């Protein structure tokens with residue numbers, strides 16, 4: 001026979017809180033029960049109504065469980081908020097069952113202190129909620145693929161950026177909306193080499209077919225064995241930014257009046273071509289063009305009239321050039337053309353054609369009267385020993401000077 005003493009000692013030392021309640025009053029409580037209720041002496045608990053320690057918000061639920069009659073019931077574990085003797089809130093995972101105690105109907109209430117667990121769960125819930133909020137509202141698109149490039153997860157940002165529902169994309173490879181094979185391969189290569197990419201440029205096609213510029217920041221993910229398991233990262237729509245960048249680039253390199261390359265842009269492009277010409281022992285030709293007696297046109301038809309002439313002149317010259325030629329306005333009424341892979345004869349033919357086309361133009365003044373324009377052109381090519389583009393510019397300028405001083409409306413080859 002196991003003695004009452006044994007059971008009493010078991011009751012007192014068990015780690016779970018346990019108490020016996022008779023008619024709603026706590027008649028017995030073990031050490032763990034005193035501890036969870038913050039009591040140092042048993043009389044802080046014994047003799048008190050059990051409801052004194054139950055949080056008002058959980059009181060009804062608790063009474064429903066404790067006020068059952070009969071001996072054939074048991075309340076499954078459920079969480080309750082308690083208020084300990086100091087008024088501090090605790091969380092108890094409690095179950096209860098009817099027993100006979102000292103020949104009376106009583107209830108054995110047992111419980112585990114879940115306060116720390118509940119706090120952790122609350123922290124977790126809050127951080128999950130914050131994360132969700134961030135994830136749902138993120139303008140960028142979060143994505144994760146497996147090693148084969150199949151999308152495992154994609155954030156709701158994809159609705160805005162690509163016009164797809166996340167479910168339409170998950171389970172598919174990126175091919176359908178990331179069609180530039182070259183972009184994709186370049187990004188994969190960079191990720192495989194460096195493990196990550198930041199602000200990697202590319203383009204994607206939206207569900208409505210519109211192509212957008214994107215920027216991708218991603219990294220490779222590896223499984224526990226260190227084997228490549230896919231890619232994870234974000235991409236964002238940078239179409240607006242790219243458009244602005246292109247516009248800024250255009251403004252910085254274009255002459256606003258004539259819409260051709262400005263001085264800086266022309267010289268940069270020409271310098272670049274000059275250097276590669278030197279490397280490959282190729283030939284280039286430089287045409288320096290200067291409108292004849294333009295001051296008189298300005299004086300007669302005003303600055304705006306002069307501007308119209310400059311614009312039409314630039315359009316006329318551009319029509320005579322190939323895509324590989326570079327045409328720019330050096331300033332005022334001085335222009336420059338750089339021809340690639342042209343012989344002296346071909347270059348002179350182009351220059352002569354430009355001169356003739358300009359001469360053929362008819363301009364109309366505000367009164368409807370017609371007037372003419374001519375242009376003088378100095379031409380040169382690259383010589384052995386030319387170290388800088390400036391040498392060609394100097395020679396073309398000299399040839400132009402000769403053209404001007406031999407009657408204008410002429411093409412002169414530097415010799």
Ligand SMILES: Nc1nc2c(ncn2[C@@H]2O[C@H](COP(=O)(O)OP(=O)(O)OP(=O)(O)O)[C@@H](O)[C@H]2O)c(=O)[nH]1
Nearest residue numbers: 290291292293294295296298303304306307332333
């Ligand atoms: N309308 C207009 N005129 C300009 C612009 N830039 C320079 N000019 C004018 O171009 C004229 C150039 O005159 P000059 O350098 O004396 O030469 P020119 O009259 O063309 O005579 P030659 O070159 O000797 O044939 C000046 O009157 C400048 O004011 C411009 O952007 N718009």
